[in-house]
Amino acid sequence: xxxxxxxxxxxxxxxxxxxxxxxxxxxxxxxxxxxxxxxxxxxxxxxxxxxxxxxxxxxxxxxxxxxxxxxxxxxxxxxxxxxxxxxxxxxxxxxxxxxxxxxxxxxxxxxxxxxxxxxxxxxxxxxxxxxxxxxxxxxxxxxxxxxxxxxxxxxxxxxxxxxxxxxxxxxxxxxxxxxxxxxxxxxxxxxxxxxxxxxxxxxxxxxxxxxxxxxxxxxxxxxxxxxxxxxxxxxxxxxxxxxxxxxxxxxxxxxxxxxxxxxxxxxxxxxxxxxx
Numbered sequence: 130x131x132x133x134x135x136x137x138x139x140x141x142x143x144x145x146x147x148x149x150x151x152x153x154x155x156x157x158x159x160x161x162x163x164x165x166x167x168x169x170x171x172x173x174x175x176x177x178x179x180x181x182x183x184x185x186x187x188x189x190x191x192x193x194x195x196x197x198x199x200x201x202x203x204x205x206x207x208x209x210x211x212x213x214x215x216x217x218x219x220x221x222x223x224x225x226x227x228x229x230x231x232x233x234x235x236x237x238x239x240x241x242x243x244x245x246x247x248x249x250x251x252x253x254x255x256x257x258x259x260x261x262x263x264x265x266x267x268x269x270x271x272x273x274x275x276x277x278x279x280x281x282x283x284x285x286x287x288x289x290x291x292x293x294x295x296x297x298x299x300x301x302x303x304x305x306x307x308x309x310x311x312x313x314x315x316x317x318x319x320x321x322x323x324x325x326x327x328x329x330x331x332x333x334x335x336x337x338x339x340x341x342x343x344x345x346x347x348x349x350x351x352x353x354x355x356x357x358x359x360x361x362x363x364x365x366x367x368x369x370x371x372x373x374x375x376x377x378x379x380x381x382x383x384x385x386x387x388x389x390x391x392x393x394x395x396x397x398x399x400x401x402x403x404x405x
Contacts, residue, residue, distance in 0.1 A: 184404045189247070189248035189250055194251045195257075198254045199278070228288075232287075235259060244265045354377040357373075390402070
């Protein structure tokens with residue numbers, strides 16, 4: 130973990146009642162992500178994944194204008210390798226640090242076993258939109274917007290955007306959003322299936338807290354295994370999907386939460402899940 134107070138302020142982190150909150154806090158910059166912030170988020174997600182006290186994660190940002198407007202292009206990228214004499218600054222087949230880093234962040238969100246709620250408090254543009262789409266559940270303030278802004282700059286979506294967007298809305302709608310780069314309002318995003326709930330801005334944190342609390346009180350192993358199955362199912366055939374379901378069921382049935390769920394059913398009482 131970092132001991133940089135400035136970075137800890139830019140990516141705030143708190144934990145209470147089984148829920149970890151990760152909050153982007155650079156509203157003056159549209160909560161655009163620097164490489165250091167991105168790496169800090171990856172660290173926090175990896176820690177949440179292995180911490181048994183964490184049973185749900187909420188990702189959000191400060192301010193009302195922007196959730197995240199993508200990568201902060203004003204920050205100099207670190208030079209990690211010395212160039213041989215005469216080598217071009219951007220060789221053919223080189224991979225930009227921003228692209229690789231963004232993909233690592235989206236993978237950390239998708240691969241985290243804990244359920245992640247994204248509370249979108251404002252504009253989610255470019256990689257910021259993909260940050261939301263990589264989460265498990267999305268609650269958006271009614272004034273939030275989602276923008277595939279890349280075409281406006283003559284570039285293509287990064288951060289796994291084509292992969293995430295196509296899985297959520299299908300290829301035809303994904304192409305429309307990417308080719309034109311138009312603003313998509315939160316209500317329209319909900320109608321397309323990109324957002325689970327739209328709430329008035331002042332109610333966003335309470336709505337996210339309510340869902341996070343329900344997840345944190347749930348059977349954490351069963352939720353984690355369900356997340357793995359759902360994230361994988363569009364990439365495999367039926368035989369493999371059914372095989373995955375069998376091993377996931379076997380693992381889930383060995384958990385203490387499954388034993389509690391079955392006992393509470395037999396005893397006609399509400400279950401008290403512990404998260405393991």
